[in-house]
Amino acid sequence: MADNEKQKYYITTPIYYPSGNPHIGHCYTTIACDCVARMKRMQGYDVMFLTGTDEHGQKIEKKAQEAGTTPKAYVDDIVVNFKKLWARLGISYDRYVRTTDDYHIETVQNIFTKLYKDGWIYKSEYKGKYCTPCESFWTDSQLVDGKCPDCGREVTDASEEAYFFKLSHFAPKLKELLLDEEKNFLNPKSRVNEMIHNFIDPGLQDLCVSRTSFSWGIPVTFDDKHIVYVWLDALTNYISALGFMNDTYNDYEKYWPADAHVMAKEIVRFHSLIWPSILMALGEPLPERIFGHGWITFGDGGKMSKSKGNVIDPFVLCDRYGVDALRFHLLREMVFGSDMPYSNEMMFNRYNSDLANDLGNLVSRTVAMTNKYFGGTLPVEKEFTDADNDLLEQLDQLPDYVSENYGNLHFSDALERIFRVIARTNKYIDENEPWKLAKDDSMKPRLAAVLYNLLDSIRRVTILLTPVMPHTAPLIYEQIGAGEDITGWYDSAKKHLLPADVTVKAGPVLFPRIDVEKELKELEALAPQKEEAPSDLEPLKELTKYDNFAALDLRAVKVLECENVPKSDKLLKFKVDDGFGERQVLSGIAKYYKPEELIGKTLAMIVNLEPRKMMGFESNGMILSVKHGDGYKVIEFPDTVKPGSDIS
Numbered sequence: 001m002a003d004n005e006k007q008k009y010y011i012t013t014p015i016y017y018p019s020g021n022p023h024i025g026h027c028y029t030t031i032a033c034d035c036v037a038r039m040k041r042m043q044g045y046d047v048m049f050l051t052g053t054d055e056h057g058q059k060i061e062k063k064a065q066e067a068g069t070t071p072k073a074y075v076d077d078i079v080v081n082f083k084k085l086w087a088r089l090g091i092s093y094d095r096y097v098r099t100t101d102d103y104h105i106e107t108v109q110n111i112f113t114k115l116y117k118d119g120w121i122y123k124s125e126y127k128g129k130y131c132t133p134c135e136s137f138w139t140d141s142q143l144v145d146g147k148c149p150d151c152g153r154e155v156t157d158a159s160e161e162a163y164f165f166k167l168s169h170f171a172p173k174l175k176e177l178l179l180d181e182e183k184n185f186l187n188p189k190s191r192v193n194e195m196i197h198n199f200i201d202p203g204l205q206d207l208c209v210s211r212t213s214f215s216w217g218i219p220v221t222f223d224d225k226h227i228v229y230v231w232l233d234a235l236t237n238y239i240s241a242l243g244f245m246n247d248t249y250n251d252y253e254k255y256w257p258a259d260a261h262v263m264a265k266e267i268v269r270f271h272s273l274i275w276p277s278i279l280m281a282l283g284e285p286l287p288e289r290i291f292g293h294g295w296i297t298f299g300d301g302g303k304m305s306k307s308k309g310n311v312i313d314p315f316v317l318c319d320r321y322g323v324d325a326l327r328f329h330l331l332r333e334m335v336f337g338s339d340m341p342y343s344n345e346m347m348f349n350r351y352n353s354d355l356a357n358d359l360g361n362l363v364s365r366t367v368a369m370t371n372k373y374f375g376g377t378l379p380v381e382k383e384f385t386d387a388d389n390d391l392l393e394q395l396d397q398l399p400d401y402v403s404e405n406y407g408n409l410h411f412s413d414a415l416e417r418i419f420r421v422i423a424r425t426n427k428y429i430d431e432n433e434p435w436k437l438a439k440d441d442s443m444k445p446r447l448a449a450v451l452y453n454l455l456d457s458i459r460r461v462t463i464l465l466t467p468v469m470p471h472t473a474p475l476i477y478e479q480i481g482a483g484e485d486i487t488g489w490y491d492s493a494k495k496h497l498l499p500a501d502v503t504v505k506a507g508p509v510l511f512p513r514i515d516v517e518k519e520l521k522e523l524e525a526l527a528p529q530k531e532e533a534p535s536d537l538e539p540l541k542e543l544t545k546y547d548n549f550a551a552l553d554l555r556a557v558k559v560l561e562c563e564n565v566p567k568s569d570k571l572l573k574f575k576v577d578d579g580f581g582e583r584q585v586l587s588g589i590a591k592y593y594k595p596e597e598l599i600g601k602t603l604a605m606i607v608n609l610e611p612r613k614m615m616g617f618e619s620n621g622m623i624l625s626v627k628h629g630d631g632y633k634v635i636e637f638p639d640t641v642k643p644g645s646d647i648s
């Protein structure tokens with residue numbers, strides 16, 4: 001079929017915030033889309049699979065500030081990590097959109113201007129809660145105990161000039177869209193009621209689409225103290241990446257509307273209410289379908305849990321168990337629409353039962369028997385019987401079921417069914433007992449038929465597993481002697497495509513068994529140390545120049561006198577010998593030492609701090625001490641260290 005005759009299929013992940021590195025949750029959505037994209041390609045579709053990063057906004061601006069860098073430099077680094085992870089996971093995306101890309105900026109600016117000219121965007125005032133030190137607006141629902149969620153300080157009512165999009169206008173049309181049974185716009189269906197009851201029925205508010213209180217965003221061309229506020233910028237990626245209103249790409253006509261926007265449930269609202277409204281205002285077609293899956297949750301309250309060996313660095317998991325094991329785990333265990341608590345233990349158990357025992361063993365047993373009984377090449381003469389029919393029928397029913405379920409993101413149903421057929425195939429071995437047939441020369445044609453059926457079953461299920469386990473499939477084909485010409489998607493529906501005199505080739509164990517207890521312990525030992533750090537440790541400070549250290553004069557000093565400061569339960573007053581003379585210094589360690597304990601000791605001190613007055617006494621420097629339990633311990637040197645000795 002020529003390229004231009006192919007049916008197109010356009011699938012997208014959300015564009016992720018590069019405010020931190022990607023984690024297993026981002027992996028799920030991306031692997032899910034990859035699986036669908038791979039299947040559609042195998043089915044002959046002209047696929048566009050888009051992913052990317054959502055790089056503007058106040059949070060990124062702040063993170064960059066904290067890291068002492070520019071927002072662009074900050075996101076550049078993290079985008080590298082996203083791309084590395086996608087490469088590691090075998091994600092076959094066709095295009096990667098960054099909202100800082102010039103073409104995207106151009107599209108957003110053009111859309112904003114068009115919507116303004118057409119009257120869908122108007123200028124008004126944004127009212128919210130404002131935290132002055134953070135220079136941030138918050139909505140009531142974002143506040144924590146009525147305070148700024150970032151710094152915990154009081155917020156005040158404030159307003160700023162802003163542009164608004166007439167979202168409220170679209171409420172009736174949105175309701176109609178969501179309730180259209182035939183169109184089946186939003187999946188799973190349960191989210192339809194949520195959208196209608198929680199957002200549309202209570203009354204849709206117009207949407208604030210610009211801000212003036214921070215600057216990391218796309219400027220509004222005709223009013224450049226404003227930047228375009230997040231969702232208009234972010235959602236537009238799905239069409240900017242195709243070249244809508246920009247000249248960089250030229251695929252809008254070909255791929256739009258999207259066939260599937262995939263995301264987790266928390267952003268379904270933006271995709272099923274705001275996005276269609278923007279498109280309606282632009283007069284453009286709406287996406288076919290929106291999929292809102294559940295969350296992968298981590299330990300109590302959705303937080304990352306370090307207990308139970310739950311090290312969930314995807315790179316570590318891929319390195320130890322293989323990329324396909326991780327892909328399989330996520331797609332097999334996550335039931336579409338529901339949440340799934342992440343558990344390595346669950347992954348190991350399923351790996352052992354499905355991949356090591358059922359699939360891995362089926363392949364290695366079948367190849368081993370073909371080698372043993374026929375020297376690796378089956379004879380052409382075979383005797384098929386009715387005893388083969390049940391297995392063949394189950395295989396026949398599989399491709400349609402899998403295709404439909406992968407396409408609807410019901411991966412766990414599809415995989416469950418595939419593995420039922422794999423179990424059925426294993427049972428076929430036990431039913432036909434090849435080891436008995438091998439003992440009787442007259443049964444050779446039957447034995448050849450049994451092994452041929454087994455090899456061909458493996459071929460047929462492997463085709464259907466390819467979108468989930470793209471790295472494993474070629475390894476299996478190599479072992480069972482299946483060439484490219486018989487491993488296309490639709491070849492799964494056809495029986496007996498392997499050559500009649502097929503030759504097998506034993507290979508490495510596909511899925512070595514996992515010792516669950518041992519692996520859980522080893523993963524626990526790999527848990528990042530910083531997670532284990534007691535929470536009372538001060539965070540590490542930023543790097544500083546050597547000169548800042550060199551400017552401090554650190555010396556050993558001998559305590560000549562020491563007494564409590566009157567009316568202070570904290571301060572001790574010292575007279576010390578600094579090697580050049582005597583000086584007075586105060587230290588807040590009265591709770592941890594009696595004065596007489598310290599007299600005669602040689603301690604560490606910063607001697608060139610500017611004098612400070614405390615409780616009426618001048619302090620010339622600072623005695624160094626280290627946090628110890630609930631208190632402090634002075635840093636002590638042996639008696640033989642001369643006062644005034646340099647500490648470096």
Ligand code: MSP
Nearest residue numbers: 014015016017025026029054234235263264295296
């Ligand atoms: N930038 C917005 C999306 C804009 S799309 C036009 C955003 N970014 S995000 O980095 O927070 O990504 C959210 C998405 O990442 C979720 O919708 C989901 O696809 C994926 N996931 C992030 N954590 C996840 C889990 N714990 N579980 C499942 N999916 C998760 O929102």
